[in-house]
Amino acid sequence: MADSSIFSKIRAGEIPGDILRETERVFVLRDIAPQAPVHLLVIPKSEQYRNVVELAAGDPSLLAEMVRVAGELAAEHAAPGDFRLVFNTGPDAGQTVFHVHAHVLAGALTEGSLAN
Ligand code: 5GP
Numbered sequence: 001m002a003d004s005s006i007f008s009k010i011r012a013g014e015i016p017g018d019i020l021r022e023t024e025r026v027f028v029l030r031d032i033a034p035q036a037p038v039h040l041l042v043i044p045k046s047e048q049y050r051n052v053v054e055l056a057a058g059d060p061s062l063l064a065e066m067v068r069v070a071g072e073l074a075a076e077h078a079a080p081g082d083f084r085l086v087f088n089t090g091p092d093a094g095q096t097v098f099h100v101h102a103h104v105l106a107g108a109l110t111e112g113s114l115a116n
Contacts, residue, residue, distance in 0.1 A: 005099035007043045025062055026069055036084075037107030038077045042066045043099065050098040052087035070104045078106030 010017030011027055018030040020040065031039040044062055049055040055063050067085065074083035086103040088095040 005047055006097055007041070007099050007101065008047060011043075011045070020073075021069070023065065023069060025065055028069065028073060031103070036105040038074070038083070038105065040070075040073050040077070040104040042069050042073070042102040042104060047099045049100045051089045051095065051100050052102075053089060055100045066102050070102055073104050074106055082106065 004012070004014075006015070007029060009015050010029060011019065017032070019027055020030060021028040022045075025046070026042055026044050029041045029043060031041055044055070044066070046062075049058055049062075052063065070083065070085050071081075075081040083104055083106040086105060087100070088103070
């Protein structure tokens with residue numbers, strides 16, 4: 001079996017990380033290298049899907065839950081609750097972790113940000 005992703009290792013407590021929230025199916029991690037004042041990652045607990053295209057095809061309700069949680073986080077962490085939701089998809093688009101995750105970015109974005 002393949003090794004767990006870095007995100008699963010953090011969730012399991014094998015390596016440190018700042019987990020802000022868990023629902024039944026997703027968890028929220030503060031990005032270690034923030035590219036905006038608010039930079040959170042919404043991650044399914046399952047590693048079944050490598051990217052958002054696979055996720056949308058395989059489990060649209062899980063994708064919808066990720067979007068709902070992203071909206072809740074933005075309402076809590078960003079005034080007035082506006083945010084960007086980024087799914088890097090494929091290495092040429094900057095994806096480095098192949099366990100699907102949504103970047104929730106809010107506030108003034110820094111130069112070279114994922115979202116620009
Ligand atoms: P991707 O490049 O795959 O879209 O996003 C991966 C994200 O995971 C990056 O923004 C990166 O900063 C973040 N990341 C990578 N390793 C760690 C880690 O060990 N801890 C945390 N909290 N975030 C990480």
